[in-house]
Amino acid sequence: MSMEDVFERSDTSCPLVVVDAQVLDLTEFLRAHPGGSAVLLANLGRNASADFHHVSAHARPGVRRKLQQLAVAEVDTVPLPTAWVSLGELFDHVRLVRNSFAVQLSPERDPVQDLIYLGQSYHHLLDDHLRAFVEGFSALLGRTADPALLRRLDELSSDAQSRVEDSLAKSDASATASLARWVQQHCIVLLDDSVARTSAAVRALRTSCIESAARVEEIMSVIEAWINKSDEAKRDDA
Numbered sequence: 001m002s003m004e005d006v007f008e009r010s011d012t013s014c015p016l017v018v019v020d021a022q023v024l025d026l027t028e029f030l031r032a033h034p035g036g037s038a039v040l041l042a043n044l045g046r047n048a049s050a051d052f053h054h055v056s057a058h059a060r061p062g063v064r065r066k067l068q069q070l071a072v073a074e075v076d077t078v079p080l081p082t083a084w085v086s087l088g089e090l091f092d093h094v095r096l097v098r099n100s101f102a103v104q105l106s107p108e109r110d111p112v113q114d115l116i117y118l119g120q121s122y123h124h125l126l127d128d129h130l131r132a133f134v135e136g137f138s139a140l141l142g143r144t145a146d147p148a149l150l151r152r153l154d155e156l157s158s159d160a161q162s163r164v165e166d167s168l169a170k171s172d173a174s175a176t177a178s179l180a181r182w183v184q185q186h187c188i189v190l191l192d193d194s195v196a197r198t199s200a201a202v203r204a205l206r207t208s209c210i211e212s213a214a215r216v217e218e219i220m221s222v223i224e225a226w227i228n229k230s231d232e233a234k235r236d237d238a
């Protein structure tokens with residue numbers, strides 16, 4: 001099974017992750033995980049080996065045996081062309097950010113806490129992650145990131161922080177919950193599309209770098225269109 005297959009098949013009803021080239025089905029383990037299900041759901045469809053080994057308790061023999069029980073397949077690793085290695089890294093980065101937004105809203109928290117968490121994630125998306133995506137995908141296409149696009153991200157980041165702070169200051173639970181839902185859905189729309197197109201770009205590398213470049217161009221267009229829509233939402237709120 002390829003990493004693209006793992007991504008495409010993995011969701012909350014079929015939670016797959018990869019650790020040490022083994023595809024793990026977490027269906028029966030989500031509720032039993034000592035650290036809670038959210039940390040597992042945040043890694044769906046991605047190679048979580050580095051994160052897994054970062055936890056010292058995971059070196060225990062019992063944990064290793066549990067991995068063997070959860071394994072359902074091996075990952076078919078196909079080396080990417082040298083010039084495209086960073087595409088695989090971007091694919092993992094986009095997927096991780098997308099997953100983090102998917103697990104943010106919690107029925108166990110009040111709307112204020114939801115908006116605080118989502119507001120922070122939204123700010124980081126605009127301030128850090130999207131900048132890294134724009135710069136990384138641009139580099140794959142052999143060009144530098146558009147300075148005007150990066151400036152717009154900076155402006156949106158400042159505006160997003162202000163919108164969240166203003167909403168929290170008004171102490172309107174309904175409006176706060178509405179903004180939290182909007183932030184989550186607005187970001188997931190972008191990230192779902194970006195992950196799917198990045199997966200297609202990685203898969204295309206098996207046959208054609210030209211097709212992969214076309215998929216990366218599509219990702220850049222998707223990001224720019226999303227930024228335009230964010231600008232429109234900002235003007236509507238003004």
